[in-house]
Amino acid sequence: MTEHSSTSFSRRALLGAFAATTLTAAPTFSKAAGFLRGSGDIRRLKMYSARTGEKIDMIYWIEGDYIKDAVKELTWFMRDWRTNDVKNIDMRTMDIMTAAHNLMDVNEPYMLLSGYRSPKTNAMLRARSKGVAKNSLHLKGQAADLRLASRSVSQMARAASSCRAGGVGRYSGSNFVHMDCGPVRSWGR
Template identity: 75%
Template sequence: MAKTNGSGLTRRALLGAFAATAVAATPTYSKAAGFLRGGGDIRRLRMYSGRTGEKLDMIYWIDGDYIKDAVKEINHFMRDWRVDQVKSIDLRTLDIMAASHNLLDVSEPYMLLSGYRSPQTNAMLRSRSRGVAKNSLHMQGQAADLRLGSRSVNQMAKAAMACHAGGVGRYSRSNFVHMDCGVVRSWGA
């Protein structure tokens, strides 16, 4: 005979109901973007710019919500400093950057080499280097070029590629990694 708890439910029925609730309440990430792995409950970006001398240490996402003012500060930090133009950086790019940084397990901030680029800046850089794309995702606010002193280009690229969320370019000669939220692909050496 099964024991009841006074409400007429057996222990087995209670455990079954609890298990069903726990399974139903467990979030599924089967369709979530891969870059959320390693993102955590708090997403933070730490960067500095050798060009402007600015530093940023910003929590921009907590428990599923982006913090509007924090994202606005990140957009300003990642502006095209050459022409002082700000564009909203795609949140997916920020998430890829944060998740990659977490996977690398470093406290060192990224050195931001390039975030948003105006069409004028992109054209100027393209005239100086064949490595700059004509329709660069930097002009859409969807890409960042980053460096870490304590990690190699290959280590950074592997972390970004582990996110399975966008493009990853290795620029070993220039010692930086390109991360974007475009089509999943990789290039460079």
């Protein structure tokens, strides 16, 4: 056996053993997600929250299957930090975030500004700003507001838009990009 074959076999054996013990079947949409060019055989999200001080570096998908415990940890990380309310984060949103991150070719983690928002938090934010939607996809766990120090709002928005998989909002004045798995659309500057 050549060195290349041995290395390939070892990786496959390791992934297979790992998959057999911790993976759950992926929803149908993940199997046909052509928009995820660049997301890879392994999907990984790296984020931190300046609000809570928490950091996460999580592989949540391997070769077609979501890892249930990893998705659960990402969902907790993306909770409403003001109330600690949790809602399952739509895996399509995680996939869009991952694909955009990979397309930007960065190693830096996202700064998560907002993931899930409870109705109470969304109402409070709406009272403070006209830019907060009454029926925000944040309420459904289908959106994230993100920032990268090494990339501009325009660079992040272009990467997310190239996925053609959901909404992308540019908030240059506040230095963040909104990504969601709703209808394909874009807004902001």
